[in-house]
Amino acid sequence: MTEQGEMRVVLIQGDIKLGDPEANHQHMQRLLERAVEQYPDAKLAVLPEMWNTGYALPQIHELADPEGKTSREWLSAFAKKHQISIVGGSIAEKRDGQIYNTMYAYNEEGTEVSRYDKLHLFRLMDEEKYLEPGAQPEMFELGNGLTAGASICYDIRFPELARTLALNGARALIVPAEWPNPRLHHWRTLLTARAIENQMYVIACNRVGKGGDTEFFGHSLIIDPWGEIVAEGGEGEEIVSGVIRPGLVDEVRGRIPVFEDRRPSIYFSGK
Numbered sequence: 001m002t003e004q005g006e007m008r009v010v011l012i013q014g015d016i017k018l019g020d021p022e023a024n025h026q027h028m029q030r031l032l033e034r035a036v037e038q039y040p041d042a043k044l045a046v047l048p049e050m051w052n053t054g055y056a057l058p059q060i061h062e063l064a065d066p067e068g069k070t071s072r073e074w075l076s077a078f079a080k081k082h083q084i085s086i087v088g089g090s091i092a093e094k095r096d097g098q099i100y101n102t103m104y105a106y107n108e109e110g111t112e113v114s115r116y117d118k119l120h121l122f123r124l125m126d127e128e129k130y131l132e133p134g135a136q137p138e139m140f141e142l143g144n145g146l147t148a149g150a151s152i153c154y155d156i157r158f159p160e161l162a163r164t165l166a167l168n169g170a171r172a173l174i175v176p177a178e179w180p181n182p183r184l185h186h187w188r189t190l191l192t193a194r195a196i197e198n199q200m201y202v203i204a205c206n207r208v209g210k211g212g213d214t215e216f217f218g219h220s221l222i223i224d225p226w227g228e229i230v231a232e233g234g235e236g237e238e239i240v241s242g243v244i245r246p247g248l249v250d251e252v253r254g255r256i257p258v259f260e261d262r263r264p265s266i267y268f269s270g271k
């Protein structure tokens with residue numbers, strides 16, 4: 001059970017079937033249902049990146065969800081029915097003839113509170129050949145005093161994104177991912193660094209399974225603003241759960257006042 005000021009988070013560390021949006025929708029729905037049954041006090045659920053299609057990029061124009069309609073209606077209705085905030089991982093979305101890697105967030109009433117298009121496209125998986133990058137960072141309210149910033153997978157390699165979110169009020173970084181083998185060391189280290197340097201919660205949901213020749217290792221993580229691991233998944237499909245206490249962000253920021261000690265006037269700008 002959670003106490004006052006605490007919030008249970010569940011990460012839907014599922015497998016994704018390459019290029020099969022219908023099967024993936026059914027599967028994610030089953031996992032979400034399992035999550036709310038197993039953890040009735042959960043207040044936030046996070047799904048992995050591109051859960052509707054996986055990295056079926058050559059077929060992405062046929063597979064992507066037009067305006068995200070199907071995925072958005074489902075996520076909103078689920079959030080409302082179960083009174084849980086949902087960061088709906090990300091989906092391949094078709095908009096104005098382009099494809100985006102897009103995250104949607106819903107509050108407990110099922111209201112859509114955010115849409116974020118992945119800013120940094122990952123060349124190693126040819127994202128830039130098929131997808132359009134987003135144009136701006138995005139933040140949203142998750143209740144319990146938790147303002148969250150969005151970051152999708154490769155975005156975590158860019159500390160300036162997490163920093164700009166923190167400077168503008170984010171107290172948690174939400175990270176849906178399809179982070180593959182063999183870079184577990186990068187995954188854990190980068191997420192931990194983003195948490196420590198910005199003194200914020202990092203809540204990261206990675207997929208498991210295989211997409212073509214690429215293997216995904218799970219290890220979804222909830223890391224507190226002191227850099228301690230609150231919960232970590234294994235390498236198989238599971239619901240990863242942990243309890244966070246948004247008040248800890250103020251405590252850590254009070255103890256080591258990094259944001260007061262910054263010297264922006266002497267940093268090189270624009271680079």
Ligand SMILES: O=C(O)CCC(=O)C(=O)O
Nearest residue numbers: 122153154178179180183
């Ligand atoms: O940066 C990495 O190593 C993985 C990134 C990635 O897989 C992605 O952004 O989809």
